[in-house]
Amino acid sequence: MRTLVFLLVGFLLLAASMTLGRLFASNYPGAPLAATIIFVTLWLAISGGNLWVGVAKAGYSLNEEFPILLLIFGVPAAVAIFLKWRFF
16 A cells, blocks of 8 residues: 555656646756656655665565565656656
């Protein structure tokens, strides 16, 4: 359940980031690229924090948490890169 919540939050953050990139694109043509880079960097930090909580606080091993990190970070980041490549 926690993984699904993190994925939902990731997609909501992605939507906010892409919306801001689109809004600022008329004055700053590099805004969609900047929004994508900022989102991916921020989402990597949030996903890494989730990994740390899982290992340090919840007692999971790094081998158990790493695939979850790849899922939580990889899916929204891949969608962000695809959206930037295809639509912006």
